[in-house]
Amino acid sequence: MAVDPVELRHAMANLAGSVNVVCCRAYDQDHAMTATAVASVSLDPPLVLFCVAHTSRFWEAVSATDQWTISILADTGRPDAEWLATKGRPLERQLDRVEHQRTEQGIAVLSESLTWLECRTFSQTTAGDHDIVVGEVDRAVVNAGEQPLVYWRARYTSLSEPGSVSAGNQ
Numbered sequence: 001m002a003v004d005p006v007e008l009r010h011a012m013a014n015l016a017g018s019v020n021v022v023c024c025r026a027y028d029q030d031h032a033m034t035a036t037a038v039a040s041v042s043l044d045p046p047l048v049l050f051c052v053a054h055t056s057r058f059w060e061a062v063s064a065t066d067q068w069t070i071s072i073l074a075d076t077g078r079p080d081a082e083w084l085a086t087k088g089r090p091l092e093r094q095l096d097r098v099e100h101q102r103t104e105q106g107i108a109v110l111s112e113s114l115t116w117l118e119c120r121t122f123s124q125t126t127a128g129d130h131d132i133v134v135g136e137v138d139r140a141v142v143n144a145g146e147q148p149l150v151y152w153r154a155r156y157t158s159l160s161e162p163g164s165v166s167a168g169n170q
C-alpha cells in the first residue's frame with residue numbers, strides 16, 4: 001500500500017533543495033513559478049528537468065509553448081521566490097516587482113540568480129498529479145550571485161547563514 005501523501009510531504013521536507021524560478025511566455029503574457037523540483041539530467045544531449053503540478057497555471061502555460069527558462073536563485077532572491085509561489089497572485093504584471101532581464105526569445109530570467117538556463121522542451125510526461133518537463137539547454141549563463149537560496153523543512157535558508165531560517169509558505 002502506498003504511503004499517505006501527508007506523511008510523504010513531511011518526509012520529503014528533509015530533502016534540501018535549491019530554489020529556482022521557471023519562466024515562459026504564453027497567451028501574450030509572462031508566466032513564472034517558484035520550483036524546487038528541478039534536476040540536471042544529461043550532458044549529451046544537455047538536458048534538465050522540472051516538475052509542475054497540474055493545479056498550477058504554469059502547467060497550462062508551459063504546455064502551450066516549447067521555450068522556457070530556469071533561474072537558480074541566489075539567497076538575495078527570497079522575496080522573488082515568495083512572490084512567485086503565492087497562489088492566486090495576478091498574472092498580469094507579476095514580474096513588475098521582480099528584477100529581471102530577457103533572453104533573445106523574450107523570456108524572463110531573474111537577476112537575483114546564480115545561473116540561468118534557456119531551454120526548449122525535449123519531452124513532457126505525466127507523473128501522477130504533476131508533469132515532468134525535460135528541456136534541452138540552449139544556453140547556460142553563470143550570473144553574479146554568490147550563495148544559493150535553499151529550501152529545507154518548509155523554510156527558506158541560506159548556506160551562508162545556516163542558522164537563520166524563517167517560516168516558508170509551502
Ligand SMILES: Cc1cc2nc3c(=O)[nH]c(=O)nc-3n(C[C@H](O)[C@H](O)[C@H](O)COP(=O)(O)O)c2cc1C
Nearest residue numbers: 034035036037051052053056057058085086087170
Ligand atoms: C519553495 C517552493 C517550491 C515549490 N516547488 C514547486 C515545484 O517544484 N513544482 C510545482 O509545481 N510547484 C511548486 N511550488 C508551488 C508553486 O510555486 C505555486 O503553486 C505557485 O503559486 C504556482 O504558480 P502558478 O499557479 O501561477 O503557476 C513550490 C512552492 C514553494 C514555496
